[in-house]
Amino acid sequence: KQEVTQIPAALSVPEGENLVLNCSFTDSAIYNLQWFRQDPGKGLTSLLLIQSSQREQTSGRLNASLDKSSGRSTLYIAASQPGDSATYLCAVTNTDKLIFGTGTRLQVFP
Amino acid sequence: SAVISQKPSRDICQRGTSLTIQCQVDSQVTMMFWYRQQPGQSLTLIATANQGSEATYESGFVIDKFPISRPNLTFSTLTVSNMSPEDSSIYLCSVNSPSGETQYFGPGTRLLVL
Numbered sequence: 001k002q003e004v005t006q007i008p009a010a011l012s013v014p015e016g017e018n019l020v021l022n023c024s025f026t027d028s029a030i031y032n033l034q035w036f037r038q039d040p041g042k043g044l045t046s047l048l049l050i051q052s053s054q055r056e057q058t059s060g061r062l063n064a065s066l067d068k069s070s071g072r073s074t075l076y077i078a079a080s081q082p083g084d085s086a087t088y089l090c091a092v093t094n095t096d097k098l099i100f101g102t103g104t105r106l107q108v109f110p
Numbered sequence: 111s112a113v114i115s116q117k118p119s120r121d122i123c124q125r126g127t128s129l130t131i132q133c134q135v136d137s138q139v140t141m142m143f144w145y146r147q148q149p150g151q152s153l154t155l156i157a158t159a160n161q162g163s164e165a166t167y168e169s170g171f172v173i174d175k176f177p178i179s180r181p182n183l184t185f186s187t188l189t190v191s192n193m194s195p196e197d198s199s200i201y202l203c204s205v206n207s208p209s210g211e212t213q214y215f216g217p218g219t220r221l222l223v224l
Binding site: 004032034041042043044045046049089091097098100101102103 | 114119150151152153154155202204211212213214215216217218220
């Protein structure tokens with residue numbers, strides 16, 4: 001059974017810091033891995049999707065890497081801003097289902 | 111991307127009652143998904159709803175507790191029946207993106223059962 005774990009569970013940092021969020025999964029037979037952002041009352045927004053054959057994806061200040069063999073992914077946020085405050089979820093796709101981690105709650109203060 | 115709305119956005123309910131959550135999508139989709147997010151937990155898939163057929167439930171979820179309707183290609187409802195405080199969660203619906211690689215999510219329904 002696929003299990004997805006995220007570390008840390010919560011993070012509070014001053015504006016401008018570079019951050020690394022971690023995600024690990026137990027079954028390396030995945031189709032892809034995604035990072036989502038969850039804002040209260042606004043649902044989830046997909047940030048980055050990495051196919052199983054890819055090593056990383058970048059979008060603006062965000063960079064996500066994938067090491068499928070070791071069951072790990074990291075989300076790197078450069079020059080964090082207060083608007084980045086949210087819960088970040090990683091999810092892997094096994095067959096046709098998304099399996100989510102428990103998330104990292106990020107607060108960036110001015 | 112698809113625009114998904116949910117009603118209600120939040121509710122406080124008494125133990126033993128039932129609540130029906132509505133999910134509306136601005137485009138026709140084959141499959142709609144219902145998730146539960148308990149406090150401090152990850153999202154867990156409850157069931158997949160296909161139009162014109164019975165919903166497919168994940169392990170640990172049953173139709174009697176979470177009946178689902180899917181009357182057309184843009185709408186679905188999830189009912190949380192005979193509620194207990196353990197049902198206090200955020201309930202989200204989602205649909206596949208056109209490529210099928212990701213999912214779009216509704217804003218969620220925050221439920222508190224007293």
